[in-house]
Amino acid sequence: MKDLHLRLLAFVLAAAGLGLCYYKVTALGLPLQPITEAEVWTVEARIGFHADGGPAQVQFYLPNQPPGFTVLGENFVSGSYGLATDFAGDNREARWSVRRANGRQVLYYRIQLAEATSMSLPRSEPIPAYPQVPNYSEPYRSAVMSVLDGVRAQSADISTFTRQFLVRFNAANPDKDIRVLREGIRDDVHRVRRIQRILAGARIPSRTVYILRLQDGMRQGTLEPWLEVHNEREWLPFDPQTGRPGYPPNALVWRVGDDPLAEVVGGSQAEISFSTMKSIREVLGVAEERARLLDSRVLEFSLFSLPVSTQNMYRVLLLVPIGAFLVVLLRNIVGIKTFGTFMPILIALAFRETALLWGVFYFILLVGLGLAIRFYLETLKLLLVPRLSAVLIVVILLMAGTSLVSHKLGLVHGVSIALFPMVILAMTIERMSLVWEEQGAKEALQQGVGSLLVAIAGYLVMTNEQVAYLVFVFPELILVLLAMTLLLGRYSGYRLTELWRFRAMLRSAD
Amino acid sequence: MLKVLRRLREMGVVGMNARNGDYIARYNSRRCYPLVDDKLRTKKLATDAGIAVPELYGVIEIEHQIGRLAKLLEPHQEFVIKPAHGSGGNGIVVITGRTNGRYRRANGALVQLDDLAHHISNILSGMHSLGGQPDQAIIEQRVVFDPLFEPLTYRGVPDIRTVVFQGVPVMAMVRLPTLQSDGKANLHQGAVGVGVDIASGQTIRGVWMEEVVAEHPDTGHPVAGLEIPHWDELLTLAARCYDLAGLGYLGVDIVLDRHHGPLILELNARPGLSIQLANGFGLRPRLERVESLAVIPECAERRAQLACELFADPRRQRGGGDTQEQRSAATEGIAVGPRVHATA
Known part of the structure; x- marks a missing residue:
């Protein structure tokens, strides 16, 4: 195939750029839009108890890779207690212990969470065994069987079965069987246990999980029981009150199972309360912490690790490839003539400081004045280098003069033309005057206007907030740009302006 | 717009990108550029090879x-x-x-x-x-140009630009200075380009400022139908410049001096594309024709001869029944036909 080598190279570059970008978006949660802030939840569990005076030990369940969230950090405030964390089945637990404790004791556990991105880690759990059908007593037994049979007839799989059952179980106007089943339910925990026991009649594995609904500024929150059933592939959560599948929004799964949340040895009157708080943090900070937790080194090499002043420099520098690509498009595909290949881009960078209209105004002013003086210098018959230097000196004097006059007139933008690339301006003036003399004013103006147009286009692209954000946060996208530039390097089709240039070919052929 | 694009492609008009990418980059070795970019070296090379220059x-x-x-x-x-x-x-x-x-x-x-x-x-x-x-x-x-061009020139010296591809002349035009071009024979600057039939050396039509013109804008003299003298010699000269410079895609500028005949003015490693406008043909079919040749003759005269057979302008075809025969003979590198004597 033609240009196979080039195409492969471009493909590899583009794949590398896009791949890295994809990873950063999906795994690390860097947004593609310039949103700079993300919600971070801070949840605090407070465990209070009355110590008996001897050794005390507290065992407390902790969230373990809660679905929908990534853990940014956690800490324990526990005074003189020794601390160990451990995995226990599906759960994690903390064990505080102290040799002597007396009176009121308070332990704190604090966890910071950010909303997870699409790729949350799958929880690897063994498939649970099918439960044995419990030994129901009559008339309870016949009520269970009648309800389960009814539900089975109206459902297709475990998921729909559970849902159907829960809807029926929680019906506002329960029938006779349901009334029997619902009799004597004390609280929500008891209700979920009752449901589990009935589902076991259909040999459906189920479990209780405890969730915490996150609300900003919540104090004294408690865990809420939730129902999960296993469909031979994964655990499916259901609202035990309504039968709706899934967790409620902003719900944090704290732990799985029915054991007491905390166990205190050597103390009594344990009380546990939760408080939650929402805060806004820099998205990038959140992403960095996520990367640290995922053991990813990608963000260690992000531009954000540079000192701020250097960062700001690269914010500008990384826009230059965009400008260069634009020049390729406008020159080789459209066919606009410009003075110098990258002069328009440097001018466009200068426009960033002066704002567009003023930038164009000052550019025309400077080039116009410079040209006039250059034409005058021509009559002096100077040697090339002294003449170029003279033009450069004149350009700088003009810039200073323009800044001064604008300042006196109260035009703030005039002050920033000091950022115009003066050497480039001087060369532009020199080349423009040469083209003017040798190829006529028309050609010179054409190229001048072409340069200005490219500069304006460059300005518009390079000041686009989205573009600036993308190249800085995902500098690997520049590889994609490089790939496209390489491919355009073998473009041998017509330039847009050539369609106009060669139009006489067609007229005569007709 | 798309129609224009399709028509241009059908005609095989070579654009700037195609010229740079498909021909100059491929056939012109960068090593050879100094030979043509430095007119002093070109002059010396030509003189050493016995080619006439100013x-x-x-x-x-x-x-x-x-x-x-x-x-x-x-x-x-x-x-x-x-x-x-x-x-x-x-x-x-x-x-x-x-x-x-x-x-x-x-x-x-x-x-x-x-x-x-x-x-x-x-x-x-x-x-x-x-x-x-x-x-x-x-x-x-200073070249004193042939009186033939007197009515077609406004100051300056008209020259004949030939594009030579792998040693075979493929297209030619006369460039006539005008008031607007300030005596320069450069189409960009307003000179008139007049297409020339490779086979006969007759001018076909003119282009000025990218529009087809019938007359010279300053003198009013018709530009078509002019027979360029020493055409065969000129074509051979152009073909010989390939051996000189080693550039596969080459522009050769020749002037006709009143006293000294054809002189090489300069060589160009990046000849412009307006020659297509002047001739009303795209370059690509001719370039591809040359690319498809199994053998390109060593001898410059035969290459010039070959060009005459391959690229005769159909609008000027004098209808010889022997064209086919000549073509096949020429591709085999055997010179036949009546025109050989003129070049010999």
Whole structure:
């Protein structure tokens, strides 16, 4: 195939750029839009108890890779207690212990969470065994069987079965069987246990999980029981009150199972309360912490690790490839003539400081004045280098003069033309005057206007907030740009302006 | 727009990107560029090969030598000053005579020795050279063009540009200076380009400012139907320049001097595309025809001959029944036919 080598190279570059970008978006949660802030939840569990005076030990369940969230950090405030964390089945637990404790004791556990991105880690759990059908007593037994049979007839799989059952179980106007089943339910925990026991009649594995609904500024929150059933592939959560599948929004799964949340040895009157708080943090900070937790080194090499002043420099520098690509498009595909290949881009960078209209105004002013003086210098018959230097000196004097006059007139933008690339301006003036003399004013103006147009286009692209954000946060996208530039390097089709240039070919052929 | 695109593609018009990517990058070795970019080297090469060029009067290489300019110019009434690395006809000053110690330029203006010295100094400092490197100034014989072009020229010297592809001339045009081009034979600057039938050396049609024209804009003389003298010699000369420069895609500029016949003016490694407009043909079919040849003859004369067979303008076809025979003979490298005697 033609240009196979080039195409492969471009493909590899583009794949590398896009791949890295994809990873950063999906795994690390860097947004593609310039949103700079993300919600971070801070949840605090407070465990209070009355110590008996001897050794005390507290065992407390902790969230373990809660679905929908990534853990940014956690800490324990526990005074003189020794601390160990451990995995226990599906759960994690903390064990505080102290040799002597007396009176009121308070332990704190604090966890910071950010909303997870699409790729949350799958929880690897063994498939649970099918439960044995419990030994129901009559008339309870016949009520269970009648309800389960009814539900089975109206459902297709475990998921729909559970849902159907829960809807029926929680019906506002329960029938006779349901009334029997619902009799004597004390609280929500008891209700979920009752449901589990009935589902076991259909040999459906189920479990209780405890969730915490996150609300900003919540104090004294408690865990809420939730129902999960296993469909031979994964655990499916259901609202035990309504039968709706899934967790409620902003719900944090704290732990799985029915054991007491905390166990205190050597103390009594344990009380546990939760408080939650929402805060806004820099998205990038959140992403960095996520990367640290995922053991990813990608963000260690992000531009954000540079000192701020250097960062700001690269914010500008990384826009230059965009400008260069634009020049390729406008020159080789459209066919606009410009003075110098990258002069328009440097001018466009200068426009960033002066704002567009003023930038164009000052550019025309400077080039116009410079040209006039250059034409005058021509009559002096100077040697090339002294003449170029003279033009450069004149350009700088003009810039200073323009800044001064604008300042006196109260035009703030005039002050920033000091950022115009003066050497480039001087060369532009020199080349423009040469083209003017040798190829006529028309050609010179054409190229001048072409340069200005490219500069304006460059300005518009390079000041686009989205573009600036993308190249800085995902500098690997520049590889994609490089790939496209390489491919355009073998473009041998017509330039847009050539369609106009060669139009006489067609007229005569007709 | 799309229709224009399709038509241009059908006609095989070569665009700037295609020229640079498909032909110049592929057939012109960068190593050979200095041979054609430096007119002094081109001149020397040509002279060594026995190809006629305008006579070299002198070279000014450093500022200091400008002091001897008057002495150098002494013996010559008319001459041309040009940069060795110039492009597009820039930096060329043509002096046609002297009046009262002043020099008369081709556009009629009188200039002093000082002005010429300043101009040469500009040349030396690289003002007209590609990339602005320091340059040399060449002073050479002024070409007195063939009277044939008298009614078709407004000041300046008309030349004949031939595009030579792998040694085979593929397209040619005459470039006629106009008032607008200020005596320069450069189409970009307003010269008239007139397509030439490769086989017969007859002019076909003119293009000025990218529009088809029938007459020279300044003199009003019709541009078509002119028979260029020494055409076969000229074509062979163009073909020989390939051996000289080694560039596969080459522009050869030849002037017809009234006294000395065809002279090589300069060679160009990046010949422009307007030649297609002047001829009303795209270059690509002809370039591809040459690319498809199994063997390209070694001998320049045979290559010129081959060009005549392959690229005769159908609008000028004199309807010989032997065209097919000639073509096959020519591709095999055997020269037959009546035109051989003219070139021999």
